[in-house]
Amino acid sequence: MQEIKKYVEENQQRFLDELFELLRIPSVSADPKYKDDVIKTAEFVAEKLKSAGADKVELCETAGYPIVYGEKIIDQSKPTVLVYGHYDVQPPDPLELWDTPPFEPTVRDGKIFARGACDDKGQFYMHVKAFELMQEKGLLGCNVKFMIEGEEEVGSENLGVFVENNKERLSADVVLISDTAMISLENPSLETGLRGLSYVEVEVTGPNRDLHSGVYGGAVANPATILAKMIASLHDENNHIAVPGFYDDVAELSDSERKQINEAPFELETYKEDLGIKEIWGEKGYTTLERTGIRPTLEVNGIWGGYIGEGAKTVLPSKANAKISMRLVPNQDSETITQLFKKHFESIAPDYVTVKVSPHHGGEPVVTPTDSVAYKAAAKAIAESFGKEPIPTRGGGSIPIVALFEKELGIKTVLMGFGLDSDNLHSPNEKYDIANYLKGIETIPLFYKYFNELS
Amino acid sequence: MQEIKKYVEENQQRFLDELFELLRIPSVSADPKYKDDVIKTAEFVAEKLKSAGADKVELCETAGYPIVYGEKIIDQSKPTVLVYGHYDVQPPDPLELWDTPPFEPTVRDGKIFARGACDDKGQFYMHVKAFELMQEKGLLGCNVKFMIEGEEEVGSENLGVFVENNKERLSADVVLISDTAMISLENPSLETGLRGLSYVEVEVTGPNRDLHSGVYGGAVANPATILAKMIASLHDENNHIAVPGFYDDVAELSDSERKQINEAPFELETYKEDLGIKEIWGEKGYTTLERTGIRPTLEVNGIWGGYIGEGAKTVLPSKANAKISMRLVPNQDSETITQLFKKHFESIAPDYVTVKVSPHHGGEPVVTPTDSVAYKAAAKAIAESFGKEPIPTRGGGSIPIVALFEKELGIKTVLMGFGLDSDNLHSPNEKYDIANYLKGIETIPLFYKYFNELS
Known part of the structure; x- marks a missing residue:
């Protein structure tokens, strides 16, 4: 752990500079006018994977935007991690509500403001840098495959075809995704379901x-x-x-399951204050955590x-x-x-x-198991780097590809997200805390370590 | 009448060319980006009034767009007609639904397609040309004052101030406006109220x-x-x-008044077919003519x-x-x-x-009297040029300035409109039939004749 921390500390400025470079390319997949930029972003990702030490790096053509693939097979007998992420971003509209331009990353109060800062450029790029770290320090204990797509924000339609046609190439023991949120640095959590x-x-x-x-x-x-x-x-x-x-x-949850959901830290007054609303709204008979998680x-x-x-x-x-x-x-x-x-x-x-x-x-909605080796490895990694056991939560968002992986590849996913609900995903002034970005890069190698040990 | 018809026939191509020139200037008052064009339109109108023989032609400054004023006083003892119109037009959106560009007037099936063709450039310009005709042929039997504004489509806010400050200059016996519709050339009508x-x-x-x-x-x-x-x-x-x-x-109408409203020609099936709807909609207990006229x-x-x-x-x-x-x-x-x-x-x-x-x-809503000299003169003019007595109808639209004239100047208005309900006012493919345009130029001099005779 000390070795990891030291590497992140020594390289943090470069880690940020590279992310900023990535954030400056407006890879809006929904709008055809950004086409060249989306492709440029794919090339950037491929280049960085290659320089971090990945083999067989390739821009895999699809009917839409290319999927960036790369891998490092260290030992066929070791477990394999398939890292999924997306390099495309949401449209920046309404532009006039951004305090600083969406494609000119700006740091304020230790937060990086830019479209894609958290969703998902900042989060998938942690994996590229964590991989670099493990390569440099000889810490890579598992095989790793990267699959970074460019159409998540428009429905991942072409990824399905790619996965179906590349089952062997993508075979792995777990899918690892950082494209969700945790409660806070003080209350780390792991999402165990997606809508x-x-x-x-x-x-x-x-x-x-x-x-x-x-x-x-x-x-x-x-x-x-x-x-x-x-x-x-x-x-x-x-x-x-x-x-x-x-x-x-x-699926109706049991009373004890509902009780567990409601044990996650939640302050109604803080929630309302953050959103500037007088009253919350929602389905009668359910709490806010239930409304956004299980309903x-x-x-x-x-x-x-x-x-x-x-x-x-x-x-x-x-x-x-x-x-x-x-x-x-x-x-x-x-x-x-x-x-x-x-x-x-x-x-x-x-x-x-x-x-x-x-x-x-x-x-499709998914529920990820909490009794799997991969979940336990993720929980252990977080406990070590954050000093606190993660709370299992249900996420309100959707990553349709998770259900697809389960169906096509037969692999379960671990949702190890380092974002925050307050990161303004899909909104003006999207941000990602520098602390979360660096903490993620520190935590990921620990996941590989424990996943290898526990497998 | 023969003399009038002959002049219109001999000059019809020029009358059209001049209108087309006017229609080509995109005088959209709602959108500041057209500011220069709106002012250019005012200058065009002033120029045409001058060359038709008007005196004291002036662009009267307001807090917004200028009001074009001009007059011809032939004899203080004769009655005076105040012609009102507006040279500004509605925004052309949605642009993609126009078959031909909104500011490039195009003739199809005897109809002029352009933004403002009917509302109100085509209609107020009839008055300029009818005035020219009366001047050329020595037929002008009344004094005439023109007041053509550039902010009708945005609420005429500055016209009110102008009218208030120019009561003497605008004194007249009737306000004559062509900015409404008739039922058809076969069923000419005169509107007797506005919402x-x-x-x-x-x-x-x-x-x-x-x-x-x-x-x-x-x-x-x-x-x-x-x-x-x-x-x-x-x-x-x-x-x-x-x-x-x-x-x-x-104001609830009496049964006999409602009966009269419903005597105007109206074919429900034709109405629905024209609009492409299966069913009409509206306030229970009222007919379509009542819903658009008196409710x-x-x-x-x-x-x-x-x-x-x-x-x-x-x-x-x-x-x-x-x-x-x-x-x-x-x-x-x-x-x-x-x-x-x-x-x-x-x-x-x-x-x-x-x-x-x-x-x-x-x-404010208005009702115009049907027993006035001016209304009778208009009815007689229409009867002579169309060969049929006009049907009195209630208009659904609004020309707020009519109530203002009544309040500030104490003058009633005659709404002698030559448009049709199917002219797509405020919609894509706005049009004005050439026949209606020319018929209007023929009818207006007859109004002056009978207004002078009956006064």
Whole structure:
């Protein structure tokens, strides 16, 4: 451990400089205008893997953005760790809410502010640097394979094909991912589950063209009003989701499991204060930790229709749209939920509008075991570097690929995330604490050590 | 009449060319980026008034865009007509729905397609050309004053100040406006009323920043969902507006008045077919002609929140917004209605969001008399040029300035509009039929003739 700490200390400025270089490339996978930058980012990652000592480094072509692969096989008889991460980032909008430019990393109060700082450039790059450290210091006790993709933020559609076609190449004993959060440096935690995702776009069409709201208003259904009414009906008065059949497959937790979930540190007043809200909201009968961890949700991610520019325009719009996503819990199935939603949404559309529901990407919920060798190795590594046993928690986010790995490769995942919930993922002013970044680089080699020892 | 027809026939190509030149200048008053074009348009109008023979032509400065004034006083003892129009236009968005560019007028099937073709460049320019005709042919039998403003589409805020400060200069016996529609060339009509307007913008704020919908979704109120619920509650199950007190001042029409309204030609199937809708919508207990003519309405003109770009972003937005306007009927008062709305909307905001209601411009409803000399002159002019008596109708739109003229100058207005409801005002592919444009230029001189004779 001393040797690890010393290496991180001596190299921390370079570790930060390299991450900053990575963060400066705007690898927004959702927007085609960033195409060249996304590819440039893949090349950067490949280069760094190579210089850290990885073999067979390759940009694997897909129908979309390339997957960066690299490996170090030290001994076929040793256990193998498959590291997954993603080099693409969320769009930076709304730009005007960033205090400093999203692609010009800036340090304030020991935090790195930049799009992708935590999600997931800062987190996957810890693995590249930890690998460098183990190589340099002769500490690598397992085989390691890296698979860093560029389409996580748009649904990882091409990764599935890649995994299916490369089962042997990707064979491993555990998947290790740092793309989630822990409670805090003082309360380290390990996520033991992730929610699934069903994401749809809906379009409500009224008249065949935008109309003058004076001439036609009051006599022709306004699709913005109708969409509002339809969205309003998706949660009942207890904030239960009103899509028939939505909860049918939801795994209900036992009282003792729910009790354990609620033992994680949580201060309601601090939570509200951090978010600037007077009251929390949510499904009746559940706590905040349950609502974000073990219960499914339905959220409007975007809504638009009519005139949204400066000033006033008296238009009765032809169309109104929304992006709606649902987080799923075990044993819900994303395809089933998408179809239930589609059927329901179409069924509640009144005669004076037409409705189109277009599914975006989906993903399945997962629960990771806490009694596996890999989980125990991760817990031990964290206990050693943080000085405190990690608390098992359920994550609210989704990494659809985790379910895919389980299905295609038959491998379970360890979610060893070093981010914080307050890192503003997907929001303006995304950040990652330098302390967490460096702590992660220190902890990862310990995982390899214990995973090798316990296997 | 023959002399008028002949002049219009001989000059029709030039009349069109000049209008096209006017339509090519993108005078969008709502968007500051068009500022130079708006001013260029004012200069164009002044130039054309001058060359048609108007005296004292002037760009009258205001706090916003200039008002173009010009006059021809032939004899102080003759009646005076004050012509009002506006040279500014609505924003052209959404641009992608235009078949041909909004500021490149294009003729198809005898119709001029361009932003402002009907509203109001095509319509006010008829008056400039009719004036030219009367001057050339020695037919001008009244004094005439032109007041063409550049801020009608943004609420005419500075026109009020101008009118107040120029009462003597603007003194007249009637205000003549072509900024409304008739039923058709076969069924000419004259509008005898206009609705008022109350326009507000609402902002619903939840958390103090955009959040990751996986980490916070289900536990924090989503302002897009809350806004949808609030908008959904603004109409009850009979599509009555659910703002307390909203209908308190509404003038209810007698059965015979309602009967007259419903005698105007209206074909429900044609109406639905034209708009591409299966069913109409509206306040229970009223016909379509009543809903657009004599009943107040509440419409969402724009709604936005969260991520509205390409692809999927899993954000729980910090804010959601909407532009909402209400059309008012006699004797509603726009300021009162705006306050009732604000109070109600704030009162229905749940504790987990904050709400801001910002009023835009408003305007008062008007009813124009049908027993006045001016109305009779207009009816006679239309009967002569169209060969059919005009049907009196109630217009659904708003020209707030009409109520202002009545209040400040004590003058009633004649709404001699030559547009059609199908002209796509405020929509993509706005158009104006060449036949209506030329028919208007023919009819206006007859109005002057009969107004002079009957006065």
